[in-house]
Amino acid sequence: MSFKNLPLESLPREKLLALGPGALADAELLALLLRTGIPGKNVLQLAQELLDGFGGLNGLLHAGLDDLKRIKGLGGSAKRSNLAAVLEVARRAVAQRLRERDLFDAPMAVKQYVQLHLAARPHEVFAALFLDAQHRLIAMEELFRGTLTQTSVYPREVVACALRHHAAAVILAHNHPSGCVEPSRADEALTQTLQAALALIDVRVLDHVIVAPGQALSMAERGLV
Template identity: 65%
Template sequence: MGLPADARPREKLLSRGAGSLSDTELVALLLRTGIRGKGVMQLAADVLDQLGGVAGLLHAPPRALGQVKGLGPAKRAELSAVLELSRRALAQQLCQQPLFDSPAAVRQYLQLQLGGREHEVFCVLFLDSQNRLILLEELFRGTLTQTSVYPREVVLRALHHHAAAVVLAHNHPSGQARPSRADEALTQSLKAALSLVDVRVLDHFIVTREQAASMAEMGLV
């Protein structure tokens, strides 16, 4: 007699490793059980289909999880916990080594933090003298089209955290990763303000669900 459907991904993981599992099987492991009339594998497939695959799941806000039929509070809590663990694992990595030793990790961390936001959020990554992450702090929240950012507040937070450098980041809910003229002007304004207290601006990332675009790589910082 074969294993029940909800046990097969677990058996496969234990015998072959997590990399052998499909996206659906991994999500099924997290969900553990299905709902009446729908097995766990089908429920996992529905979750991925409704949220836009693994990338959509990683960036899904709690509201989006709540709209998937069959995801009750317990299952939503488990998925949210896994996503938060992913964020914290990346943050720990960035705290232990210079930020740009792992440029892919920087982008992944920012996408996990900002990619799924429905409104613009402006964050600052405060770095120590060795360019290791002290912490990421959300400083301003705006509308879908603009965010009011006050250089004085950014300077005060940099001094509070004894930062030697910062990386700026904000999301574009529209999905357009190209910086606007306003983004360019803001970057230069913050560079000028922070230079007065010897804090360097290393980069400014524009974050969407699909990517985190570096303004430094574009020659705009």
Template identity: 70%
Template structure:
């Protein structure tokens, strides 16, 4: 990959953004604009590509899951750039949270799946989370509740019900990730969903969906007719 200074002016990320808008830039080019400079022997575009290929993660969804420890392994990314990058990534997550709090989650199932992907898709282990919604199906909070192999015996309906009561939730969306990369709903996923629906029905809390995510893909059990 040639250094930015060797690229034609209209191909350099900042100039390209100014002339054609941010949507015209690739993920790496957008990151390069944010990072501004690389280091000796590693241009800023190469640095951006490395960030998009973090071990075990990869892509923007993986980068959004990156911790400060993950970023420390990238040579050429000093404390100041790490801080700026982590701040921008957190702003992206908060912006999506704000959007889901302003309108019913069911008005955009795709947005809900993207939101869950940002939080869970790149995790190396299974995480079970619950989106607690108000009476108008707007997001109150997302809570990660259980980790490890998820079965009916490892996810406790009582704990989910208690958190729903705590938030005065009218409905929930269940969510978990498949580190294997396959988002097909397993038999265990279906059994777990039925158990949670039955438990939450006792306190008048509806289960609207169960979203399963992996890097680059997501499945809505409601859309698949599995709820």
């Protein structure tokens, strides 16, 4: 049977088996994960709607469970959990690859790493990436949640974590659920406070990265660190 005579739902599967996964379009790959469509919308249409709604595979990679739940056709737990599991596997694989490299050989890798971990969070999360003297990643720790200000992020706890990891440098990071990654005055003040606190133990703040779905900003590149 030729591809053109196959039922629509069978086309991506048969195409993959005949030509390999590289021959499939993004929507076809996603259709294989979704398996079926919904009334009035076939599986390929549903897959394309997802890609359009999240701005492609990269945007979908940063989607959280709540984001998926809002898409008509993914309200059922089976489809949503299957897709969420695959996205999490992809996130962890990419994070592992980024973690194994010297982050400052490619500064963009820092933004990608932070995006994978924080961009899809529905609430603000403050984290720190602790680095050794060669600027290799030792650990990333999520330290605070909620509205981030100088009073809600405690410098002594960041300092304690840096000492515990024997870090030589730190990259600060947090997300903006609003979708805007422009640093606020509070972000700038917090960065300066933490720089001063960490300088007392000879730990340098290399950057403060702010992320949102599909966006990332380096305060160091802005000259703010």
